[in-house]
Amino acid sequence: xxxxxxSQPEMSVQEAETVTLSCTYDTSENNYYLFWYKQPxxxxxxxxxxxxxxxxxxxxxxxxxxxxxxxxxSFSLKISDSQLGDTAMYFCAFKFRAGDKIIFGKGTRxxxxx
Amino acid sequence: NAGVTQTPKFRILKIGQSMTLQCAQDMNHNYMYxxxxxxxxxxxxxxxxxxxxxxxxxxxxxxxxVSRSTTEDFPLRLELAAPSQTSVYFCxxxxxxxxxxxxxxxxxxRLTVL
Numbered sequence: 001x002x003x004x005x006x007s008q009p010e011m012s013v014q015e016a017e018t019v020t021l022s023c024t025y026d027t028s029e030n031n032y033y034l035f036w037y038k039q040p041x042x043x044x045x046x047x048x049x050x051x052x053x054x055x056x057x058x059x060x061x062x063x064x065x066x067x068x069x070x071x072x073x074s075f076s077l078k079i080s081d082s083q084l085g086d087t088a089m090y091f092c093a094f095k096f097r098a099g100d101k102i103i104f105g106k107g108t109r110x111x112x113x114x
Numbered sequence: 115n116a117g118v119t120q121t122p123k124f125r126i127l128k129i130g131q132s133m134t135l136q137c138a139q140d141m142n143h144n145y146m147y148x149x150x151x152x153x154x155x156x157x158x159x160x161x162x163x164x165x166x167x168x169x170x171x172x173x174x175x176x177x178x179x180v181s182r183s184t185t186e187d188f189p190l191r192l193e194l195a196a197p198s199q200t201s202v203y204f205c206x207x208x209x210x211x212x213x214x215x216x217x218x219x220x221x222x223x224r225l226t227v228l
Contacts, residue, residue, distance in 0.1 A: 033214035045219035091156055104156035
């Protein structure tokens with residue numbers, strides 16, 4: 001079965017610093033998608049960024065970027081110039097390209113300190 | 115668009131009671147999902163639907179039932195509530211998951227069973 005592992009239950013960084021959240025996954029498939037979702041204190045889940053496994057180029061969305069290492073099955077999220085509004089739970093997620101379900105990791109709680 | 119709406123936001127049930135969690139989306143999405151999120155954990159899929167009249171079990175379906183009579187609505191029924199069903203429940207939808215399409219989430223329902 002596919003698994004998604006986030007090894008950092010909780011992290012804290014100072015505002016304006018750069019922080020990297022780790023995620024590893026396990027699959028024998030070749031075609032899949034990876035996601036990072038953000039859940040702020042309001043509980044509303046929001047898609048931050050997604051990566052297609054067949055694309056070698058790392059996805060970026062403004063201050064958010066990923067480091068996708070397919071061979072190592074690693075998918076880390078880098079947040080640059082962190083802001084107080086980045087305080088949230090971050091979930092890494094996996095989906096087969098042809099699948100209809102997303103598998104979520106347990107999440108990393110990120111605190112941005114003023 | 116209201117997006118994905120869920121009612122109620124909070125509910126306390128006694129053991130053995132039943133209730134229905136409502137979920138509706140106005141984005142004409144084919145796929146709808148119910149997740150539960152236990153404290154400190156990621157999201158676990160309860161049930162999902164790929165279209166009106168079609169539902170399927172997820173990872174943790176026991177104690178729940180769903181129906182999908184329309185594209186817009188996907189209610190989740192809890193029969194004989196148990197303390198183990200204390201959780202936050204999220205409904206989500208997407209147009210399709212053929213690729214890496216985003217899931218849009220509702221604000222969640224916090225359910226406590228005493």
